[in-house]
Amino acid sequence: MQKPLILVSNDDGIDSRGIRHLVEVMSGLGEVVVVAPDSPQSGMGHAITIGNTLRLTPTDLFPGIDSYKCSGTPADCVKLAKHHVLKERKPDLVVSGINHGSNTSISVLYSGTMSAAIEAAIEGMPAIGFSLCDYGSKADFTHTLNYVEKIASEALAKGISKGVALNVNFPKKRGEAIKGIKICRQARAMWLEKFDQRVDPNGREYYWMAGEFVNFDKGEDNDEWAIENNYVSIVPCQFDMTAHHAITQMNDEWSI
Amino acid sequence: MQKPLILVSNDDGIDSRGIRHLVEVMSGLGEVVVVAPDSPQSGMGHAITIGNTLRLTPTDLFPGIDSYKCSGTPADCVKLAKHHVLKERKPDLVVSGINHGSNTSISVLYSGTMSAAIEAAIEGMPAIGFSLCDYGSKADFTHTLNYVEKIASEALAKGISKGVALNVNFPKKRGEAIKGIKICRQARAMWLEKFDQRVDPNGREYYWMAGEFVNFDKGEDNDEWAIENNYVSIVPCQFDMTAHHAITQMNDEWSI
Numbered sequence: 223m224q225k226p227l228i229l230v231s232n233d234d235g236i237d238s239r240g241i242r243h244l245v246e247v248m249s250g251l252g253e254v255v256v257v258a259p260d261s262p263q264s265g266m267g268h269a270i271t272i273g274n275t276l277r278l279t280p281t282d283l284f285p286g287i288d289s290y291k292c293s294g295t296p297a298d299c300v301k302l303a304k305h306h307v308l309k310e311r312k313p314d315l316v317v318s319g320i321n322h323g324s325n326t327s328i329s330v331l332y333s334g335t336m337s338a339a340i341e342a343a344i345e346g347m348p349a350i351g352f353s354l355c356d357y358g359s360k361a362d363f364t365h366t367l368n369y370v371e372k373i374a375s376e377a378l379a380k381g382i383s384k385g386v387a388l389n390v391n392f393p394k395k396r397g398e399a400i401k402g403i404k405i406c407r408q409a410r411a412m413w414l415e416k417f418d419q420r421v422d423p424n425g426r427e428y429y430w431m432a433g434e435f436v437n438f439d440k441g442e443d444n445d446e447w448a449i450e451n452n453y454v455s456i457v458p459c460q461f462d463m464t465a466h467h468a469i470t471q472m473n474d475e476w477s478i
Numbered sequence: 479m480q481k482p483l484i485l486v487s488n489d490d491g492i493d494s495r496g497i498r499h500l501v502e503v504m505s506g507l508g509e510v511v512v513v514a515p516d517s518p519q520s521g522m523g524h525a526i527t528i529g530n531t532l533r534l535t536p537t538d539l540f541p542g543i544d545s546y547k548c549s550g551t552p553a554d555c556v557k558l559a560k561h562h563v564l565k566e567r568k569p570d571l572v573v574s575g576i577n578h579g580s581n582t583s584i585s586v587l588y589s590g591t592m593s594a595a596i597e598a599a600i601e602g603m604p605a606i607g608f609s610l611c612d613y614g615s616k617a618d619f620t621h622t623l624n625y626v627e628k629i630a631s632e633a634l635a636k637g638i639s640k641g642v643a644l645n646v647n648f649p650k651k652r653g654e655a656i657k658g659i660k661i662c663r664q665a666r667a668m669w670l671e672k673f674d675q676r677v678d679p680n681g682r683e684y685y686w687m688a689g690e691f692v693n694f695d696k697g698e699d700n701d702e703w704a705i706e707n708n709y710v711s712i713v714p715c716q717f718d719m720t721a722h723h724a725i726t727q728m729n730d731e732w733s734i
Contacts (some may be wrong), residue, residue, distance in 0.1 A: 267553070268523030268587045276673075276685040297523070297588075301687065306673045328600060330719055331524045332553075344584060344668055376732050383724045403734045407720040412600055417532075417562045429532040431557065458724035463586055464663040468639045468714035476632050478659045 226252035226314035226378050229342070231299045233263040233321065233334025236283060236291045240320035243363045244352065245284050247370045248317060251378065255313075256281075256289035257303035259296060259334075264323070266334040268341070269295045278302055296338035304345055315378055316342035319352035319390075320363055320370065326355070326391045326445040327409040327437070330459060336389055340461055343387035348377055351387065355449050356394040365400060366392040369454050373403070382458075389457040393449050403454045409444035411437040482508035482570035482634050485598070487555045489519040489577065489590025492539060492547045496576035499619045500608065501540050503626045504573060507634065511569075512537075512545035513559040515552060515590075520579070522590040524597070525551045534558055552594035560601055571634055572598035575608035576619055576626065582611070582647045582701040583665040583693070586715060592645055596717055599643035604633055607643065611705050612650040621656060622648040625710050629659070638714075645713040649705045659710045665700035667693040 228248045232241040236258035248254045260279070277293040290307060292299045300316065318338035325333040335351045342349035352370055354361055373390060382388060389408075393400060413433035422428055437446050448455035484504045488497040492514035504510045516535070533549040546563060548555045556572065574594035581589040591607045598605035608626055610617055629646060638644060645664075649656060669689035678684055693702050704711035 262529070265526045265528035266523070267525040267593065269525045270521045270523070270588050271687060272521035273518070276687065278683070278685060298687070301671045302673060302685065305671045306675075306685070328717065331596070331600075331717055332526050337523065340587070344587075372734060376734055380731050383721065383727055386721045386724045405725050405728045405732075407722065407725065408718050410718075415557045415561045417558060419562075420531075427534070429534060429558065429562070431527060431532060431554070456728070457719075458721040458728060459719040460721035460724075461584065461587055461719075462664050462666075463713075463715040463717075463719070465639065465642045465714040465716035466663065468642045468716075469661050469663065471639055472661045472712070472714060475636050476661075478628060478632055 227311055228252045228254050229303050229313040229316045230254055230256045231258045231296055231318045231338040233259065233266060233296045235259050235262045236281060238322065240322050240363065243367060244317060244320050244370065245287065247367055248374065251374055254287050255308065256284055256287060257292055257299045257307055259299060260291035260293055263295055263334040265332050266295045266337065267332050268297055268337040270297050271295060276302065296334040297341040300338050300341040313347050315374060316347045316349040317352065317374060320366065321353035322361060323353065323357045324355040324391060325351065325353040325389060326449055326455060327411040330389050330408060339387040340459060343385055344461055348382040349387040350374065350377060350390055352390045354392045362395045365395045369400065385460055386458045389459050391445060391449055391455045393452050396452060398452065400454055401452050403456060404448040406445040406448050406455045406457050407443055408457050409437060409439040409446035411435060411439055411446055483567055484508045484510050485559050485569040485572045486510055486512045487514045487552055487574045487594040489515065489522060489552045491515050491518045492537060494578065496578050496619065499623060500573060500576050500626065501543065503623055504630065507630055508570065510543050511564065512540055512543060513548055513555045513563055515555060516547035516549055519551055519590040521588050522551045522593065523588050524553055524593040526553050527551060532558065552590040553597040556594050556597040569603050571630060572603045572605040573608065573630060576622065577609035578617060579609065579613045580611040580647060581607065581609040581645060582705055582711060583667040586645050586664060595643040596715060599641055600717055604638040605643040606630065606633060606646055608646045610648045618651045621651045642714045642716055645715050647701060647705055647711045649708050652708060654708065656710060657708050659712060660704040662701040662704050662711045662713050663699055664713050665693060665695040665702035667691060667695055667702055
C-alpha cells in the first residue's frame with residue numbers, strides 16, 4: 223500500500239524547533255514534504271502575497287525529506303506546495319506547526335499556523351494546525367508528540383469533514399500528564415490591547431502593541447477551559463464566516 | 479443631540495480614492511476620525527504587527543477631519559484607533575473601504591478591508607466593510623455612494639447584531655442602475671492559483687501568484703449571485719470559526 227502523502231508547514235519559520243518535532247512524528251506516518259516560510263510569520267492571519275514576487279528554495283534541513291523554504295506567508299506556502307511543488311499529487315493530510323505559543327479562541331483569526339491549515343481546507347485537503355500554549359524559548363514539546371501522532375493517525379483513518387480544519391492546542395507541560403482530548407468550540411475571549419508609546423533616538427514617537435488575553439467564556443465546552451484544565455483542545459474550524467442568524471434578523475428589522 | 483462618532487479605515491492606504499469617497503459620505507452622518515494604513519495592505523487577511531514597532535502620524539489629507547496614517551495593517555489601525563487615538567470615546571460605527579476590488583465569498587478571509595471591520599466587531603463595535611467589484615485604476619464609485627449612505631444610516635439606526643460585521647460588495651458600474659440590496663450568505667467559491675515562474679536578472683527563479691476565481695455555488699442566496707445580477711450584496715460575518723456540526727461528528731466517529 224502506498225504511504226500517505228503529508229504536507230508540513232508552519233508560521234514560526236522552517237528552522238524552528240516546533241516544525242522539526244512535527245516532521246519527525248509525520249515521518250512515521252507517511253511520506254513527508256515540507257514547504258514552510260523562510261522567516262517568522264506569527265500574527266500574519268490569512269495574509270497572501272499580492273503585488274509582490276515569491277521565492278521557493280530547496281533546503282537540506284530535513285535529511286531524506288523534500289523540503290523548501292518560501293519567502294511568503296503560511297497561506298502562500300500551502301498554495302505553492304499544492305499548485306507548484308506537488309502538482310498532480312494531492313496530500314492526504316496537511317499539518318501546520320507545532321506553533322510556539324497558543325492559538326486558542328479568537329487567536330485562530332490572527333494565527334499564521336491556522337491560516338496554513340484553513341487554506342488547505344479551502345483547497346479540499348484534510349488539515350490540522352498544532353500549537354503549544356508555551357511562549358518560552360525553551361518550551362518543552364515532548365509531552366505533545368504522542369498526541370500529535372494519535373490525532374494525525376485518526377485524521378488519516380477517519381477523515382475530517384469537508385471544509386473543516388482542526389485547531390489543536392496543547393497545554394504547557396506541567397507536573398501531571400495531560401488528562402486527554404476534548405473536542406471544543408472556540409471560547410469567547412479577546413485580546414485587550416495596550417500601546418506602549420516610546421520615542422526613537424531621532425525624537426519621533428513609535429508604539430509597541432502589548433496585548434492582554436481576556437476570557438469572557440463561562441462554559442466548559444470551549445478550548446480555553448480545556449487548556450486550563452490540562453486537556454488537549456481540538457476545535458473544528460470552518461471558513462464560511464456567514465453569521466446565518468443575522469440574515470434573518472436583518473431581513474426582519476432593516477428597511478433597505 | 480450629539481453626532482455619532484464614525485471611525486474610517488481601509489486596506490488600500492489612506493491616499494486611495496475609495497477612502498475619500500467613504501469619508502465624504504460619512505461626514506454627512508456624523509463626526510469622522512480616520513486611521514488608515516500608510517501603504518497598500520491588500521491581501522493582508524487578519525494580520526497584526528507582532529515583534530515590530532508601529533508608527534502613527536497625523537495627516538492633513540481630509541480638511542477639518544482628524545486623520546492619521548499608520549505603518550501597520552488594517553487590524554492594527556482599528557486597535558490603535560480604539561485604544562490610543564479615541565481612548566475613552568467608543569465609535570458608534572466603524573467603516574472600512576471603499577475597497578478597490580471584490581471581497582465576495584472566500585475573499586473575506588484574505589481581505590484587509592474586512593479584517594478592519596471584523597477587528598472592530600471583535601472589539602464590540604458595529605462595523606461594515608465596503609468593496610467595489612472593479613479592479614480598474616479608474617473605477618467609478620459614484621453609483622455606490624447612495625447605497626453606502628443608506629446602509630451606514632440603517633446600521634446607526636437599527637444596529638448590527640453583536641459580534642457581526644457586514645461585508646458589503648457593490649457591482650461594477652453598468653449601463654443599468656443597481657437593482658437593490660440582497661442580504662446574502664458567503665458563496666462557495668475559491669481562488670485557483672497558477673504560479674508564473676520567471677528568472678531574475680541574476681539567474682534565480684521567482685514566482686508570481688496569479689489566481690482565477692472559481693464559483694461552485696449554484697444557489698441564488700449568495701453574494702456572488704447578487705453581484706452577478708447587479709444587486710448590492712450584504713453578508714453578515716462572524717468571528718466564531720467553530721464548525722459546530724463537526725463537533726458532533728468527531729465525538730461520534732473518532733476514537734481518541
